[in-house]
Amino acid sequence: xxxxxxxxxxxxxxxxxxxxxxxxxxxxxxxxxxxxxxxxxxxxxxxxxxxxxxxxxxxxxxxxxxxxxxxxxxxxxxxxxxxxxxxxxxxxxxxxxxxxxxxxxxxxxxxxxxxxxxxxxxxxxxxxxxxxxxxxxxxxxxxxxxxxxxxxxxxxxxxxxxxxxxxxxxxxxxxxxxxxxxxxxxxxxxxxxxxxxxxxxxxxxxxxxxxxxxxxxxxxxxxxxxxxxxxxxxxxxxxxxxxxxxxxxxxxxxxx
Amino acid sequence: xxxxxxxxxxxxxxxxxxxxxxxxxxxxxxxxxxxxxxxxxxxxxxxxxxxxxxxxxxxxxxxxxxxxxxxxxxxxxxxxxxxxxxxxxxxxxxxxxxxxxxxxxxxxxxxxxxxxxxxxxxxxxxxxxxxxxxxxxxxxxxxxxxxxxxxxxxxxxxxxxxxxxxxxxxxxxxxxxxxxxxxxxxxxxxxxxxxxxxxxxxxxxxxxxxxxxxxxxxxxxxxxxxxxxxxxxxxxxxxxxxxxxxxxxxxxxxxx
Numbered sequence: 001x002x003x004x005x006x007x008x009x010x011x012x013x014x015x016x017x018x019x020x021x022x023x024x025x026x027x028x029x030x031x032x033x034x035x036x037x038x039x040x041x042x043x044x045x046x047x048x049x050x051x052x053x054x055x056x057x058x059x060x061x062x063x064x065x066x067x068x069x070x071x072x073x074x075x076x077x078x079x080x081x082x083x084x085x086x087x088x089x090x091x092x093x094x095x096x097x098x099x100x101x102x103x104x105x106x107x108x109x110x111x112x113x114x115x116x117x118x119x120x121x122x123x124x125x126x127x128x129x130x131x132x133x134x135x136x137x138x139x140x141x142x143x144x145x146x147x148x149x150x151x152x153x154x155x156x157x158x159x160x161x162x163x164x165x166x167x168x169x170x171x172x173x174x175x176x177x178x179x180x181x182x183x184x185x186x187x188x189x190x191x192x193x194x195x196x197x198x199x200x201x202x203x204x205x206x207x208x209x210x211x212x213x214x215x216x217x218x219x220x221x222x223x224x225x226x227x228x229x230x231x232x233x234x235x236x237x238x239x240x241x242x243x244x245x246x247x248x249x250x251x252x253x254x255x256x
Numbered sequence: 257x258x259x260x261x262x263x264x265x266x267x268x269x270x271x272x273x274x275x276x277x278x279x280x281x282x283x284x285x286x287x288x289x290x291x292x293x294x295x296x297x298x299x300x301x302x303x304x305x306x307x308x309x310x311x312x313x314x315x316x317x318x319x320x321x322x323x324x325x326x327x328x329x330x331x332x333x334x335x336x337x338x339x340x341x342x343x344x345x346x347x348x349x350x351x352x353x354x355x356x357x358x359x360x361x362x363x364x365x366x367x368x369x370x371x372x373x374x375x376x377x378x379x380x381x382x383x384x385x386x387x388x389x390x391x392x393x394x395x396x397x398x399x400x401x402x403x404x405x406x407x408x409x410x411x412x413x414x415x416x417x418x419x420x421x422x423x424x425x426x427x428x429x430x431x432x433x434x435x436x437x438x439x440x441x442x443x444x445x446x447x448x449x450x451x452x453x454x455x456x457x458x459x460x461x462x463x464x465x466x467x468x469x470x471x472x473x474x475x476x477x478x479x480x481x482x483x484x485x486x487x488x489x490x491x492x493x494x495x496x497x498x499x500x501x502x503x504x505x506x507x508x509x510x511x512x
Binding site: 022023070092098100102137139 | 277278279324326344348353354355356358387388389390391393394395
């Protein structure tokens with residue numbers, strides 16, 4: 001956004017913060033794109049109808065194609081006059097079923113959903129089963145062999161702390177420094193469901209999915225858990241192996 | 257199917273029984289149709305590729321558009337030679353993610369998935385929440401006000417036993433007698449999720465969804481639970497009110 005355009009937007013009367021859940025299956029990610037449909041296009045169109053002026057959203061995280069969100073946060077400036085307590089209800093009536101606004105708040109002019117992020121939590125979900133389950137396929141990565149929980153938990157411990165995560169950064173992101181701090185990298189198992197949690201200061205392009213590809217290989221016994229520190233140290237994307245699919249990933253919570 | 261055609265099919269070497277799970281969201285029901293896509297079309301095409309001959313499925317239940325199945329049963333006659341233990345794996349690789357064969361068995365020539373049904377279980381799933389959840393919307397009916405579990409449970413007790421269920425039969429079915437025996441009609445709650453179970457000798461057209469429309473109105477306090485016997489007795493579809501949506505309904509199990 002050009003600086004003068006940004007100033008013009010900030011001159012509008014209100015800064016609105018929204019919290020969103022969406023099923024990313026049918027979208028080419030969050031960020032607005034030409035020719036394909038993204039969550040941002042759909043949401044901006046609906047907000048334009050409610051508020052009257054043209055809407056430009058800033059978002060906490062650009063989720064990729066097929067990635068879900070339970071706590072995506074966006075903000076926008078508007079001169080529209082709809083009372084804040086009616087925004088979520090009115091917008092949800094116009095939005096498709098796979099995008100839901102869970103919270104709408106007035107916020108001060110300096111708040112930016114993108115720039116004010118302190119930390120984020122991503123979840124990654126796997127189900128383990130010899131046969132696929134059509135009711136889980138949109139929302140979990142299906143792994144058909146046994147996963148060793150303890151080995152995955154121990155491998156995740158090595159992820160915690162401040163590291164150069166170049167080994168888990170895909171080409172194509174526009175992040176500058178590859179250093180991030182991870183406060184928690186953990187896994188819990190409930191029956192044949194594995195829920196992974198990644199809480200950190202920030203995440204590089206495809207970082208969680210690249211970590212998960214390796215962690216699953218460790219769980220399957222294809223890579224030793226104690227290889228993890230060497231792979232991090234190497235700062236070499238080629239060592240970490242395959243990337244986990246998008247459909248298991250959720251932007252769960254954003255802290256400001 | 258013409259009798260001579262049926263005899264020709266039965267002259268084939270094998271009778272194969274399959275158990276299926278599917279997410280019905282993207283299909284116009286189970287039964288093969290022209291111009292729109294049904295589960296049967298997709299499945300017959302894949303089985304034709306595996307077995308070589310033209311496949312005609314008989315199914316335990318015609319699920320309607322948008323209705324799901326966890327235990328649909330079908331059978332077909334074939335001269336194809338693929339070993340039975342490879343059928344599910346090979347077919348699942350060719351099927352879309354929303355249809356899964358969970359079991360494949362050789363069965364004797366007299367077995368018909370349609371005609372040999374002894375009883376069936378349907379489940380119906382509701383989630384109660386003031387705000388919609390995009391991850392539940394395909395698989396549950398969303399009810400945004402409180403539901404009274406005990407009132408629904410007591411109303412369901414009246415459904416059990418042998419009754420003329422004309423009050424819950426939609427126009428358009430081709431059932432002859434409206435009398436069915438229901439062995440169990442029950443509901444359990446887990447947090448904000450309600451799971452309803454209907455186990456019976458058979459079900460009329462839209463019967464479970466018509467019952468559920470009324471039961472939800474009882475849960476919401478719009479209809480008194482003790483109206484149920486009068487509504488059954490009346491044998492009048494107009495009294496039971498709205499039909500519950502397809503996306504909460506599952507063909508769960510078929511007994512032979």
